[in-house]
Structure formats: C-alpha cells, structure tokens
Amino acid sequence: MEVKARAPGKIILSGEHAVVHGSTAIASSIDLYTYVSLRFPTPSDNDDALRLQLKDVGLEFSWPIGRIKEALSEKDIPNSAVPTSCSIESLRSLAALVDELKIPEAKIGLGAGVLAFLWLYSSIQGYKPATVVITSELPLGSGLGSSAAFCVALSAALLSFSDSVNLDLSHQGWLTFGESELELLNKWAFEGEKIIHGKPSGIDNTVSTYGNMIKFKSGSLTRIKTNMTLKMLITNTKVGRNTKALVAGVSERTLRHPEAMASVFNAVDSISTELATIIQSPAPDDLSLTEKESKIEELMEMNQGLLQCMGVSHASIETVLRTTLKYKLASKLTGAGGGGCVLTLLPTLLSGTVVDKVTSELESCGFHCLTAAIGGNGVEICFGDSS
Ligand SMILES: Nc1ncnc2c1ncn2[C@@H]1O[C@H](COP(=O)(O)OP(=O)(O)O)[C@@H](O)[C@H]1O
Ligand SMILES: C[C@@](O)(CCOP(=O)(O)O)CC(=O)O
Ligand SMILES: [Mg+2]
Structure with missing residues (x-):
C-alpha cells in the first residue's frame, strides 16, 4: 500500500x-x-x-x-x-x-x-x-x-x-x-x-x-473570503537565501532597536488589517475594483518599505522593484527576502502586452517569472x- x-x-x-x-x-x-x-x-x-x-x-x-x-x-x-x-x-x-x-x-x-x-x-x-x-x-x-x-x-x-x-x-x-x-x-x-x-x-x-x-x-x-480576484506576477531573483538566518537577523535588529522595530511591526499590522478589509469587502461596494487595486498597490509599496527597514531586502529585489515601476506596477518581496521571490500586482485592466514586456525585461536581467493561481x-x- x-x-x-x-x-x-x-x-x-x-x-x-x-x-x-x-x-x-x-x-x-x-x-x-x-x-x-x-x-x-x-x-x-x-x-x-x-x-x-x-x-x-x-x-x-x-x-x-x-x-x-x-x-x-x-x-x-x-x-x-x-x-x-x-x-x-x-x-x-x-x-x-x-x-x-x-x-x-x-x-x-x-x-x-x-x-x-x-x-x-x-x-x-x-x-x-x-x-x-x-x-x-x-x-x-x-x-x-x-x-x-x-x-x-x-x-x-x-x-x-x-x-x-x-x-x-x-x-x-x-x-x-x-x-x-x-x-x-x-x-x-x-x-x-x-x-x-x-x-x-x-x-x-x-x-x-x-x-x-x-x-x-x-x-x-x-x-478570508476573497471578493476579488488577485493576479500576481511572481519573479524569482534566483538569489539563494536561508529563511532561518534572515528571521534571526530581524530578531537581532529588534533587540538592538526595540522601540523603533515595535513601530515598524505595528505599521505592518495596520497594513495587513487594511488589506484584509479591502480583499473581503463586497464586490460591488463603494470602492470600484480599480480603486481597490490602487489601494492594494500602495499597501504593497508601504510593506516593502518596512521590509527594507527590517533589513531583508536585497539588490536583486530592488532591481525587480525598479523594473516593474517603469511600467507603473507595484511590487514587494514575499517570504523571507534577501533574494528569493518578488510579487507584482497585475491589475485587472492591465494589457497582456504590458505583462509580456515587463516579463521579458525581468527575464533579461536573469530572473525567472512565473504565474501561479492564487x-x-x-x-x-x-x-x-x-x-
Ligand atoms: N522538495 C524538497 N526536498 C528537500 N528539501 C526540501 C524540499 N523542500 C524544502 N526543503 C527544505 O527546506 C529548505 C528551504 O526552506 P526555506 O529556507 O524556509 O525556504 P522556502 O520555505 O521559502 O522555500 C531547504 O533547504 C530544505 O532543507
Ligand atoms: C519570514 C517569514 O515570515 C516567512 C518565511 O517564508 P519562506 O520560508 O521564505 O517561504 C517567517 C515565518 O513567518 O515563519
Ligand atoms: Mg520556509
């Protein structure tokens, strides 16, 4: 058996x-x-x-x-x-x-x-x-x-x-x-x-x-019951890293700067709470889909900034952020950072041509893009x- x-x-x-x-x-x-x-x-x-x-x-x-x-x-x-x-x-x-x-x-x-x-x-x-x-x-x-x-x-x-x-x-x-x-x-x-x-x-x-x-x-x-379909481009920078070491690094920074880091963690908590509210809000409510997506993009950028404060970004991640921003797309690292994968929100009205262009520019930097169903x-x- x-x-x-x-x-x-x-x-x-x-x-x-x-x-x-x-x-x-x-x-x-x-x-x-x-x-x-x-x-x-x-x-x-x-x-x-x-x-x-x-x-x-x-x-x-x-x-x-x-x-x-x-x-x-x-x-x-x-x-x-x-x-x-x-x-x-x-x-x-x-x-x-x-x-x-x-x-x-x-x-x-x-x-x-x-x-x-x-x-x-x-x-x-x-x-x-x-x-x-x-x-x-x-x-x-x-x-x-x-x-x-x-x-x-x-x-x-x-x-x-x-x-x-x-x-x-x-x-x-x-x-x-x-x-x-x-x-x-x-x-x-x-x-x-x-x-x-x-x-x-x-x-x-x-x-x-x-x-x-x-x-x-x-x-x-x-x-969470989602009331909108989120589409993300996942870019693997292929920069290897180890979650254990990155988590330990953030804890060490927290020991060195307890108050500042408490504020960073508090800000992240507010971002996640707001994100959950947006994702769960009924489909045809006072916020249109485009408005919801713009808010999510802003929250992703804010979260990425705070991850930088924690010391877990990386030059390769910054390259992905700069590249996607050229196409007015918002990104953040996902997981432990220090390399690894970056998420980019693909808004519903974004044309396929833009997705193809940004993907090929990212891949020309040596990264690997994948789409996965969420x-x-x-x-x-x-x-x-x-x-
Ligand atoms: N398919 C697998 N085969 C062997 N080891 C694995 C496999 N998947 C995960 N692992 C273990 O998990 C580690 C990666 O975990 P981690 O650093 O947390 O990254 P992540 O969870 O983001 O992929 C690997 O080094 C290995 O020890
Ligand atoms: C950094 C962390 O928030 C997520 C780590 O995810 P991953 O192992 O990088 O896929 C650690 C954790 O929550 O246990
Ligand atoms: Mg892991």
Whole structure:
C-alpha cells in the first residue's frame, strides 16, 4: 500500500517577518505543490532500512532503522497523536546522523530538511522501515514556502498510516482530512518548520494545510473570503537565501532597536488589517475594483518599505522593484527576502502586452517569472495510484 500526499506552496501578501513578532499577516496558497509518497516494504522485501529520496536535488539517503532508534533511545514511545518538539539532545543525535551523509557543501541547507524528516518520521511512525520519495514544483529556498509544504505533505503521508486519523483507504483520487485531523497535521508540520526555520510564526504551514487565503496573527488563523480576484506576477531573483538566518537577523535588529522595530511591526499590522478589509469587502461596494487595486498597490509599496527597514531586502529585489515601476506596477518581496521571490500586482485592466514586456525585461536581467493561481485547496492525500 502506498500513500501520496501533496501540499501547496504560498505567497505572503503582507506581513512576513513582522508576523514572527506578533503582527497580522495575509497569505494565500498557490497551485504549486510538494509531493510525498510513502511505502512500507512487504516482509518478503526483507528490507530493514528507512530510505529518503529527494528527487529535486538528486539525493538519496538510507539508514538502518536500528540506527535511528539508537539515536533517539532516550525518547518515549512515539505517539502520533501528541505533536512533540525535538529536544536539544535528540536534535544533536539526529544531526550526527545527518553529518554522516556528507551532503555536498552547495546543498548544505538540505541538512535541516533531512533532520525535520527524521524527527517527523520517527515521532509519527516509530521505527519501521519505509521508502519516502519527495518531489516539488516549488523552487527551494525562494520564499514560496517549500519548507512548509515539505513538512505539511510529509506529516499528511505519515499520519494517514497512523492510529490518529481515520481515513477511507478505498477512496479514489485526492482526499482531504477532517477538521481535527488537519489541526493535528498542522501542529506536526509546525514542529518540522521549527527544525528548518528556528523560530517560525506558523503562517506557512497553516496556509499550506488549509489552503485558500488566511489572516494570521499570534498563531491563530482566520479564513478570508476573497471578493476579488488577485493576479500576481511572481519573479524569482534566483538569489539563494536561508529563511532561518534572515528571521534571526530581524530578531537581532529588534533587540538592538526595540522601540523603533515595535513601530515598524505595528505599521505592518495596520497594513495587513487594511488589506484584509479591502480583499473581503463586497464586490460591488463603494470602492470600484480599480480603486481597490490602487489601494492594494500602495499597501504593497508601504510593506516593502518596512521590509527594507527590517533589513531583508536585497539588490536583486530592488532591481525587480525598479523594473516593474517603469511600467507603473507595484511590487514587494514575499517570504523571507534577501533574494528569493518578488510579487507584482497585475491589475485587472492591465494589457497582456504590458505583462509580456515587463516579463521579458525581468527575464533579461536573469530572473525567472512565473504565474501561479492564487488560492485553492490545502493538503490532500491519495491512496494507491495518484496520477
Ligand atoms: N522538495 C524538497 N526536498 C528537500 N528539501 C526540501 C524540499 N523542500 C524544502 N526543503 C527544505 O527546506 C529548505 C528551504 O526552506 P526555506 O529556507 O524556509 O525556504 P522556502 O520555505 O521559502 O522555500 C531547504 O533547504 C530544505 O532543507
Ligand atoms: C519570514 C517569514 O515570515 C516567512 C518565511 O517564508 P519562506 O520560508 O521564505 O517561504 C517567517 C515565518 O513567518 O515563519
Ligand atoms: Mg520556509
């Protein structure tokens, strides 16, 4: 029996970083997914290893299952119903296993993902041999939430073969979880994100779990019902960066300038609140669609300015901002910044010719533009053949 899970990536429309410090943020899922397939060997396979294939980076690892048990020997019997943080001791023992893998220096960021995998696997499934295969449509480490999609899809696949969820194994095609199961899965995914990000707000795993658009503040979500279609151009600067380091940098700046940064976070909170009001306001209300879009553009520019104050912009991001401004289009970074992806609002009345021109100018700078549908389902699973 095999299970396949898929979880979407996300864009943050406003409030990244500030959300880690308690401000409101708005995020939406996108139709680019990470897929995790999980298969247990049959007794005749006589296989006693846990195998992990990371297809996107062309790497494959395996551990005799006894080595993982040994590394986590002080741990209680795994309980998939109780999301548990990885202790410092367990993290140290698992990190020693990951060190042995000799991951190439250029791909060293993957170590954190492998650590999160080992923690989630052993906590939810215990010490059983299995093969786990991961593929993704998301660029890794670019601000589109690949780490969260990885943790959410992994938690979904692992939980679907646990005692903690009750699913119809004969269902054909993609299947969603019930509310309490989603809550459990989201909590496990958050534990994985903590290993990858250090201090995540939880917005990325939450939007990947539930899908659509959400307002998120201090760990709690409000689902947003959109009353307008937002179209965004996503430009990947292809400048690599690491969310953990950027989040830590903002926290250090906050320690150095607590009052100034509190004002910055407060301003971001107001921007996100106003953005949510605009997006949710009834379609034919006193603000026309064009007026709504102009307000959103202004809020995006203001948010970008505040992200610069936090120290997470980058020369490549500034190039995207300048380029899109030539076409009177507003942009902001999305995710952790420091490179990665930039969002540009494409207003409803914008002509296709302008979109083509701005795209080709951005691509001539060496960037990669993509369009992704905003919103859509959160995590889903499929038993058997999921093609
Ligand atoms: N498909 C994947 N295969 C392997 N590792 C992944 C995958 N997706 C995410 N990761 C892990 O997540 C890390 C990137 O997370 P992060 O720096 O938060 O950027 P983002 O979440 O914006 O893509 C990678 O370095 C890796 O450890
Ligand atoms: C910067 C932050 O707000 C979002 C990070 O997103 P990403 O990993 O860059 O896709 C961090 C967080 O909220 O946990
Ligand atoms: Mg991430």
